Amino acid sequence: INMNNNYVNAIILWVAIIIAGRFASSQAPGVVSNGSESPLMRDTIAVNGLGRVYATPDILNANVGITETAKTTKEALAKTNEKVKQIIDIAVAEGVDKKDILTTNINMYPHYDYTNGRSVIDGYDSNQTLSIKIKKLESVAGVLDKLSAVDGLQIQNTSYDIEDKEKVYEKGRELAYQKAKTKADQLANLAGVKVGKVISLSDMTMDMSSAPQYPLFKNAMADGIGGASQETSPVAAGEMVFDMSINVVYSIQ
Numbered sequence: 001i002n003m004n005n006n007y008v009n010a011i012i013l014w015v016a017i018i019i020a021g022r023f024a025s026s027q028a029p030g031v032v033s034n035g036s037e038s039p040l041m042r043d044t045i046a047v048n049g050l051g052r053v054y055a056t057p058d059i060l061n062a063n064v065g066i067t068e069t070a071k072t073t074k075e076a077l078a079k080t081n082e083k084v085k086q087i088i089d090i091a092v093a094e095g096v097d098k099k100d101i102l103t104t105n106i107n108m109y110p111h112y113d114y115t116n117g118r119s120v121i122d123g124y125d126s127n128q129t130l131s132i133k134i135k136k137l138e139s140v141a142g143v144l145d146k147l148s149a150v151d152g153l154q155i156q157n158t159s160y161d162i163e164d165k166e167k168v169y170e171k172g173r174e175l176a177y178q179k180a181k182t183k184a185d186q187l188a189n190l191a192g193v194k195v196g197k198v199i200s201l202s203d204m205t206m207d208m209s210s211a212p213q214y215p216l217f218k219n220a221m222a223d224g225i226g227g228a229s230q231e232t233s234p235v236a237a238g239e240m241v242f243d244m245s246i247n248v249v250y251s252i253q
Helices: 002-027 073-093 137-147 166-191
Strands: 031-033 044-055 059-070 101-115 118-134 154-161 195-208 240-252
Touching: 044 166, 059 073, 059 101, 059 137, 073 101, 073 118, 073 137, 118 137, 166 195, 166 240
Parallel strands: none
Antiparallel strands: 031 044, 044 240, 059 118, 059 154, 101 118, 195 240
């Protein structure tokens, strides 16, 4: 009985290997197939093309936060509300549209004093986070420097972006398709066949955007004196990278 079971298991494993091998060969990019695969993949060339586009960002998203401590939650919230109003007023004065300023987080929690190995609640912390979209990149350094006048301001993270990416994607698709077609023509020539019509087509977008590169500027928290920096913060937008991947299956003539 054990020998019969071993024989059956070996047969099943052998069949599985054959099926897996046929599936892998039909799915790999740059494959010429005219065997006995499924009707969709029979007599086809499957290729992949990658189109890379470099584009200059036109907006900067900055997440800033304020944390205040007071004896009561009401007092702590009032203090953060006052600082948030300062942040919004400064951003708007520097040309940021109010609709591009969004409150993303509000937190209230106890503040602990740790002394003699004990933790005692001696007040409450209030924290608020804002997302600010700056659409005029030439004003980024000025906006950030002016915001640094708000005592205790935390610039948590920043990221460049492109507001309307459709033209970038279109260019990437064009480049990707051209490369896929060139690869298909080369494979067909090597195999002694001709490329026919497109049977299937799919694409995928990959953004590989780097964070903005600029040195930390002196802000109120760094100075520790509640004063803004006297020098404008250098900010470099650089370039963003977008990859478009195209998978194409052609028939063979």
